[in-house]
Amino acid sequence: MLDRHHLMILRAVNQQGSLTAAADTLCLTQSALSHSIRKLEQQLGTPVWQKEGRRLRLTQAGEYLLRLAERLLPQFEHAEALMQxxxxxxxxxxxxxxxxxxxxxxxxxxxxxxxxxxxxxxxxxxxxxxxxxxxxxxxxxxxxxxxxxxxxxxxxxxxxxxDYEQVLVVGPEHPLQGQLQVEPDQLSQDTLITYPVEPDRLDIFNRFLTPAGCSPRRHKQIETTDIMLQMVAAGRGVAALPGWLVSEYQQRLPLHPLRLGPKGVDKxxxxxxxxxxxxxxxxxxxxxxxxxxxxxxxxxxxxxxx
CATH class of the missing domain: 3.40.190.10 (Periplasmic binding protein-like II)
Structure with a gap:
């Protein structure tokens, strides 16, 4: 009744946004794709799509099948790749x-x-x-x-x-340069540079700033480590990074790591x-x-x- 081909159609329509584009992706005609879904709906006894103007919206049954497709199809594809x-x-x-x-x-x-x-x-x-x-x-x-x-x-x-220790890294002209450690309230006037990750998943927030009720003046996100640490070295902000990574970059940039609080943040x-x-x-x-x-x-x- 329900086979892999149906799941592939559902995923393709969801990814491509239209029957026409999905049919092209699957190397089918639009009529063949539509016929396959109509036959499935007849067998299931419930629709998987509803038309809203020119657009298609998945029904509750369709949403369930789409989630099933997103779980199962990668496993099929991985198995086939391994066999090859x-x-x-x-x-x-x-x-x-x-x-x-x-x-x-x-x-x-x-x-x-x-x-x-x-x-x-x-x-x-x-x-x-x-x-x-x-x-x-x-x-x-x-x-x-x-x-x-x-x-x-x-x-x-x-x-x-x-194991490693998460540290705060500052540039050579930063007021905290030369100290052994930093306290949460000392970052209230700083620009904190992090990777593009939700704050509640960042240790500098959930294990250091937030428990103390503190926050930086500004939070800036940068994707690449090189640019992040060049910004820190130029005095454009501070960053929290693994100590081993900071140690490697110290060979070419004027960076200074500080412990986060008296006990540090071990990871x-x-x-x-x-x-x-x-x-x-x-x-x-x-x-x-x-x-x-x-x-x-x-x-x-x-x-x-x-």
Missing amino acids: QFASGQRGTLRIGMECHPCYQWLLKVVNPYLQQWPDVDVDVRQKFQFGGMGALYGHEIDLLVTPDPLLRSGLIFEPVF QIFLGLRKDDINTDYLHAFVELARTHNTLTPRPDHHAAD
Whole structure:
């Protein structure tokens, strides 16, 4: 009654916005696509679309089938891709999802030796997910999730791979330069530069500023680490980043890290994967290799006294 072809049509219409565009994507005629959906509706005994002028709106039944399509179709497509790789003599592709913007530099240190050790495995890195990183793992969009904020869920495992300290980084002319630590109220006149992430998911807010009832004068979002730290070095704002990353950039930029509060903000990076995949050799090998490439974070006061 209900097969993969119907789910593909629903997803294509939702993505393309019209029957005509969806038909082109699926290499079908519009009439063939419409006939297929009408036949499905007859079999189900309920409509999946309703017309609103020239537009189509999914019914409740259609919305359910669309969610089903978005969960199941990536798994079909992943399985088919794997079968093609197996048939051509390749082991597969390791798809890594990133929920940690500053972790790309660390990831590169792991990927390079991994590719040498596993020549028959490709690596693909993804940052944007339809349903977030957790949904991407569940939906088989990715095989590993790099995240500092794991959420324990049935069927998933999160392996810690290294510890680090989140620090505040300021430029050479900043009034806080030379101090060992910073308190939340001392940022009330600063421009805080962060990655484009919701504030409630940023440690500088949820573990430092918000509990103290404080906020920066301005919050500015920048996507790239290089531009962010150049802005900080030029006195255009401050940023909260992993201490190990700041230490690397100090080799070419005048940056000064400060501890966030007297105890600091300690963090871990985790690799999340599905329990069913834990014994997959090339996934397990990546996790083990990641542990050997942990980055020891110099304490901020080592630099603040320079």
